[in-house]
Amino acid sequence: MDVWKEFDQNIITHSAAHHLMAIDDLVQRLGYARVSDVARLLEITRGSVSISLKPMKEAGLILQDENKHLQLSPVGQALVDSIKTKRLLMKRLFTEILSVSPEQAEVDACKLEHLLSDESAQRLVSFMRFVDAEPASLRALLDAWQRQDPTCDHEPGACSTCDTGCFVQAVARLSGRQEDPA
Amino acid sequence: MSLLTDESIAAELNRLYAEEVEGAIRYQHLCAAVRGLDRLLVEKVLRDGVTETLEHAQVIAQKLRSLGHVPRLEITLTCPAEPLSAREALRQALTFEEAALDAYQDLLRKVDGDIPLEEFIRSQIAVEAEHVAQLKELLSE
Numbered sequence: 001m002d003v004w005k006e007f008d009q010n011i012i013t014h015s016a017a018h019h020l021m022a023i024d025d026l027v028q029r030l031g032y033a034r035v036s037d038v039a040r041l042l043e044i045t046r047g048s049v050s051i052s053l054k055p056m057k058e059a060g061l062i063l064q065d066e067n068k069h070l071q072l073s074p075v076g077q078a079l080v081d082s083i084k085t086k087r088l089l090m091k092r093l094f095t096e097i098l099s100v101s102p103e104q105a106e107v108d109a110c111k112l113e114h115l116l117s118d119e120s121a122q123r124l125v126s127f128m129r130f131v132d133a134e135p136a137s138l139r140a141l142l143d144a145w146q147r148q149d150p151t152c153d154h155e156p157g158a159c160s161t162c163d164t165g166c167f168v169q170a171v172a173r174l175s176g177r178q179e180d181p182a
Numbered sequence: 183m184s185l186l187t188d189e190s191i192a193a194e195l196n197r198l199y200a201e202e203v204e205g206a207i208r209y210q211h212l213c214a215a216v217r218g219l220d221r222l223l224v225e226k227v228l229r230d231g232v233t234e235t236l237e238h239a240q241v242i243a244q245k246l247r248s249l250g251h252v253p254r255l256e257i258t259l260t261c262p263a264e265p266l267s268a269r270e271a272l273r274q275a276l277t278f279e280e281a282a283l284d285a286y287q288d289l290l291r292k293v294d295g296d297i298p299l300e301e302f303i304r305s306q307i308a309v310e311a312e313h314v315a316q317l318k319e320l321l322s323e
Contacts (some may be wrong), residue, residue: 036284036285037283044257045200046278047208047278048257048278050278054277
């Protein structure tokens, strides 16, 4: 299977996900959402919002009444709930388990929220349930991780993790960060 | 009397400025993306759209300057590489022209009592409404 093509097969784009979440957010806060409110919240033009909403209306994700008030259809709402939950789960994974800064965790979760499969998300829920139910086990795991020698000799041949080259160097190539993530 | 402060009027006009500049770019893209014989039908309408929306943007920029502000432009725009029929191009143009008309109408309600600004916005609404009517007419079966 051409795995890379899966990205294009995603049910909605990143931009569409944010339009849907903006409508959800506005309806929860104000009780209504208009194109102008969505445009202001996303800091884009009304024209842009109207063009973006059109295919989502045609796909039955968004409903618009005679007063031009927008709301999510049951399918649109289910999609937003799923995306928001995936974002929350990933933020928790990044901050609580991987010790990523909250700011970076927010950015990364935002980038991934609409792309994560339901299967992976369900496993993540299961893992976070374990984490919440067994805090001592998690603490022991994290302590063991911290106790491990954090240095990296950048010698993939002698490393049990890196088989195609030094992973630390590979993931830090663009940002210039060279420290061991542990 | 107007419900808006001078700064909020500038912010609203900057939003309209962005709507118009973005509209001009969208018209340009629609014109470039229409394929086949359909080009013969709508090329002129779309090219006129580029010119007219840019003129609207210039009018708003002038209004901002006359109020003592420097126009601020913030747009984020991606136009996909998809071939369009004449009808689809006109539909898209109608979508963003209606959005611009709504934006002018909303602002008119907020500037109630500020006669010069009211008159300015009314004249813009008249022009935008004419555009929308023209596009609807072209799209009618």
